[in-house]
Amino acid sequence: MKKVILILFLALSLMSMNTNSNHLSLNNEITITEKFDIKIKNDTDNEVKVINAGSGGSYSLTKNATTTIKMEEGDKLHYYEKGKKGNLILTATKEMHGKVQLLSKL
Structure with a gap:
């Protein structure tokens, strides 16, 4: 007995030790990033x-x-040449959301 x-x-x-450790993991901070639409118009000849x-x-x-690309703040858009990342075109900002960006101006 x-x-x-x-x-x-x-x-x-x-069991009580397991519950406490689960409780501690719930206090971790979760960061959610916002995605927004960047519209790029290819006004070039190619x-x-x-x-x-x-x-x-x-x-x-x-x-x-015009092509819409979902991006997060700080994402970088590059030319894609021969399977490799080329020159930088733009770095995404919230101010670009929903606005048309002319490729020739970038």
Whole structure:
């Protein structure tokens, strides 16, 4: 009988330790980043490939067309040449959300 009581006491102690550690992990801060739409109009004479260095997504910008890319604050958009990241086109800011950016001006 003493062994059963001792085992129950130990089991309850272990369960309470597990609950405390779960409680501590819930206090960690969660950061959620906001994504916004950046519209790029390819007003050049050629189709251009670009890559979002933040998410890694690549896009083809057809000439005379507007392409919408979801980006986060600080993401960098580069030319994508021969499977490699090329020159920087722009760094995303919240002020660009929903506004059309002309590729020739970047």
